[in-house]
Amino acid sequence: MKDAAPQTIYLKDYTPPSYLVDSVHLTFRLSPEHTRVVSRIEFRPNPEAANRDFFLHGEELRLHSARINGAEVTPQMTLEGLTCEVPDAPFVWESDVEISPVANTALEGLYISNGMYSTQCEAQGFRKITYYPDRPDVMATFTVRIESDLPVLLSNGNPVAQGDGFAEWHDPWPKPAYLFALVAGDLINHPDTFTTKSGKDVELNIWVRPGDEDKCAFGMEALKKSMKWDEDVYGREYDLDIFNIVAVDDFNMGAMENKGLNIFNSSCVLASPETSTDANFERIEAIIAHEYFHNWTGNRITCRDWFQLCLKEGLTVFRDSQFTSDMRSAPVKRIEDVIALRGRQFREDNGPLAHPVRPDSFVEINNFYTATVYEKGAELIGMLKTLVGDADYAKALDLYFDRHDGDAATIEDWLKVFEDTTGRDLTQFKRWYEQAGTPRLSVSEAFEDGTYTLTFKQDTLPTPGQDHKDPRVIPIAVGLLNPNGDEVVPTTILEMTGAEQSFRFEGLAAKPVPSILRDFSAPVILQRESSDQERAFLLAHDTDPFNKWEAGRALARSGLIAMIRDGAAPDTGHLDALQAVVRDDTLDPAFRALAIGLPSQDDLAQTLVNLGEVPDPMAIWQAVEVLKQTIAQHMQDLLPRIYAQYQVDDAYRADADQAGARALANAALALISRVDGGAQAQAQYDKADNMTQQLAALGCLIGANKGDKAVQAFYEQWRHDRLVIDKWFSLQIAYSDPDHAAEIARALTDHPDFTMKNPNRFRATLGALAGHPAGFHHASGAGYALLTDWLLKLDPINPQTTARMCSAFETWKRYDADRQSMILAQLDRILGQQGLSRDTTEMITRIRSA
Numbered sequence: 001m002k003d004a005a006p007q008t009i010y011l012k013d014y015t016p017p018s019y020l021v022d023s024v025h026l027t028f029r030l031s032p033e034h035t036r037v038v039s040r041i042e043f044r045p046n047p048e049a050a051n052r053d054f055f056l057h058g059e060e061l062r063l064h065s066a067r068i069n070g071a072e073v074t075p076q077m078t079l080e081g082l083t084c085e086v087p088d089a090p091f092v093w094e095s096d097v098e099i100s101p102v103a104n105t106a107l108e109g110l111y112i113s114n115g116m117y118s119t120q121c122e123a124q125g126f127r128k129i130t131y132y133p134d135r136p137d138v139m140a141t142f143t144v145r146i147e148s149d150l151p152v153l154l155s156n157g158n159p160v161a162q163g164d165g166f167a168e169w170h171d172p173w174p175k176p177a178y179l180f181a182l183v184a185g186d187l188i189n190h191p192d193t194f195t196t197k198s199g200k201d202v203e204l205n206i207w208v209r210p211g212d213e214d215k216c217a218f219g220m221e222a223l224k225k226s227m228k229w230d231e232d233v234y235g236r237e238y239d240l241d242i243f244n245i246v247a248v249d250d251f252n253m254g255a256m257e258n259k260g261l262n263i264f265n266s267s268c269v270l271a272s273p274e275t276s277t278d279a280n281f282e283r284i285e286a287i288i289a290h291e292y293f294h295n296w297t298g299n300r301i302t303c304r305d306w307f308q309l310c311l312k313e314g315l316t317v318f319r320d321s322q323f324t325s326d327m328r329s330a331p332v333k334r335i336e337d338v339i340a341l342r343g344r345q346f347r348e349d350n351g352p353l354a355h356p357v358r359p360d361s362f363v364e365i366n367n368f369y370t371a372t373v374y375e376k377g378a379e380l381i382g383m384l385k386t387l388v389g390d391a392d393y394a395k396a397l398d399l400y401f402d403r404h405d406g407d408a409a410t411i412e413d414w415l416k417v418f419e420d421t422t423g424r425d426l427t428q429f430k431r432w433y434e435q436a437g438t439p440r441l442s443v444s445e446a447f448e449d450g451t452y453t454l455t456f457k458q459d460t461l462p463t464p465g466q467d468h469k470d471p472r473v474i475p476i477a478v479g480l481l482n483p484n485g486d487e488v489v490p491t492t493i494l495e496m497t498g499a500e501q502s503f504r505f506e507g508l509a510a511k512p513v514p515s516i517l518r519d520f521s522a523p524v525i526l527q528r529e530s531s532d533q534e535r536a537f538l539l540a541h542d543t544d545p546f547n548k549w550e551a552g553r554a555l556a557r558s559g560l561i562a563m564i565r566d567g568a569a570p571d572t573g574h575l576d577a578l579q580a581v582v583r584d585d586t587l588d589p590a591f592r593a594l595a596i597g598l599p600s601q602d603d604l605a606q607t608l609v610n611l612g613e614v615p616d617p618m619a620i621w622q623a624v625e626v627l628k629q630t631i632a633q634h635m636q637d638l639l640p641r642i643y644a645q646y647q648v649d650d651a652y653r654a655d656a657d658q659a660g661a662r663a664l665a666n667a668a669l670a671l672i673s674r675v676d677g678g679a680q681a682q683a684q685y686d687k688a689d690n691m692t693q694q695l696a697a698l699g700c701l702i703g704a705n706k707g708d709k710a711v712q713a714f715y716e717q718w719r720h721d722r723l724v725i726d727k728w729f730s731l732q733i734a735y736s737d738p739d740h741a742a743e744i745a746r747a748l749t750d751h752p753d754f755t756m757k758n759p760n761r762f763r764a765t766l767g768a769l770a771g772h773p774a775g776f777h778h779a780s781g782a783g784y785a786l787l788t789d790w791l792l793k794l795d796p797i798n799p800q801t802t803a804r805m806c807s808a809f810e811t812w813k814r815y816d817a818d819r820q821s822m823i824l825a826q827l828d829r830i831l832g833q834q835g836l837s838r839d840t841t842e843m844i845t846r847i848r849s850a
């Protein structure tokens, strides 16, 4: 049956399930076109439920037979599942359904990727496997039998039996259906073991397609480190005999935390120095940790309903950030996280797709796996921790695990744990979960008789469906510096609760320079009139690494804005301050590499909007080009020295130290290429033995218009490696000049290696175009048209990936009338497509209604 008419689901309408499930037995007879799924499910009436309506979700299923307590029944089929008369007492439901994994291009439910069977059930994919109450508050133990000739047959939990053509698995931990997984294929494992702190041996495996077995070692180390870290820091031990990870090539997202059987997009687990960059290694380590940490925050304690998604995602992102900070450099991780937060979440919060961290309605839940739920959700946990302090945070988490183990919980449950631990009232804090939009925090200061006063005002612009905003509690970390650069007041947390509030610091000899929002203590936009002189002072003297970086960023931003708005020349004051940081050997090279980076073009566009201007993407691009060119010339003597100094002689290691050195050397190389015409980049390309150096050099060569030969050579070298070829697709677009970006992207979609069926390849190509602001927003409209053409082609095949990419259009209101009308025409073209998916319809409708 086809999709039901789009329906909005509201948090306020939540009702408990009518029937609960005690156990599930599934038998899969795998076949590409005619897989049979036989289920035996023990139901019992839920004493907490208000009614006895029996409904099972089911989509794209062929029902062969159904039985209740052994007697054949004929259910009534509805658009989204089935209903049936059932006893008002515990009963056994059995069904036999047929599905076609090979026809499943949406990659939700059971599908086939490169000859292997794989599943994706979050959020609502299980209903494409069998009839079931597919909601996270129905938790059950699962026993699974897989029948297939394929050599490797995996499911959740522990293996219980295995023989010729079958395997059986039992998961003793009750779980919702979204955590179900099954994998079958001709796979090779990279095995290891881990002994938990209480002495239990756990078998670990990473399963990959033949040929990829040399790319598992790093992921395995990351897994073991994650297991140890969760024991050491959160006291959480693993709870099964086996932990399996599988790499699959066709996957809509990064990875999935299925109980005991994590399934990964191969790009998020496979790694080798020759094929992966340092950034890839860092990301893989973080995602492996993220999925592993879900075992407690997500699986043992899950979400009552999908509105509570941030309960597991915000907390798990926060935990994986803590892990990365501990494994690598905490300041560098914080800066990277804030760059990502501003780039994706602030952008979302500021446009038509803005929604609260806990949304109160949705049409398609897959559209809410957003930067707001994930990244802002994690910021809220960080703020809570700052407000209650480390010791109470640890106590509250222990209570959370104690009190809610085995539950499908809510944000109310989460906050109550903190209230009970600390005696605090978190009513105001809860607004962070309920109100969309990024608060703007403006600051003014006064100094009199040794007393320094900071006055803050907060306000949040209206967002869709929310005109009025109440003040939120904001932890503002502040330090004060003396005019000579010494710190006179170390980091102090100011707790702002009102719309306007002042804080006093007494006994100061001179008017201090404030360092505000240290370590980015709250996800707000700080608005403070400040001079470039003061920014340069903080860049030189701030003891808080985040704010030191932030000062440099603010300097670059103000210089760029003056160039874009007033045609000003690049500010050499800024360049001298920057040069001092780049030269400072006492600073972490990774930090210095971040300090040379400029604000993104999207950040500059938004800054201009905040100043009441209409941004011109081409003018922004040109200003950035001019500034980079000027920096390159200004630092002409320094950069080759830095480049030489930070060459790594030791054998490649993917650790933070080596990665930092390579990042700084590559940042220098990018600038050097602007003055030497790419000579140094060519030399690096020719001798590179790792992807970090090879790819950076290739980018420089393309940027210097010297890339043709290397682009060709790179393809020949790597044509057998799909993950590297994804990079090849992206890079050519990312480094293209704006006048040709759409044309280059279009030509790449004609390349024989382009396929829209693989989400990674689609994102590498069309996502790269959407990520090139001056190319995508080119005045010709060619970028808009090309993306739309492909969204329309992809939607019937893979709605989820189509819908996610629609956010490329979310900033349309920023731009001039011509661009707006070109975008609107494309949005209408999308909405006009017959049979457009619910996912894409919701996204475009929300974007359009801005």
Ligand code: 0A1
Pocket (backbone or CB within 6 Å): 120, 122, 123, 252, 253, 254, 255, 256, 257, 290, 291, 313, 366, 369, 800
């Ligand atoms: N829960 C996973 C992400 C994920 C979400 C949805 C998916 O399909 C719609 C797939 C994966 C995580 O946070 O890693």
Ligand code: ZN
Pocket (backbone or CB within 6 Å): 290, 294, 312, 313, 316
């Ligand atoms: Zn997650």
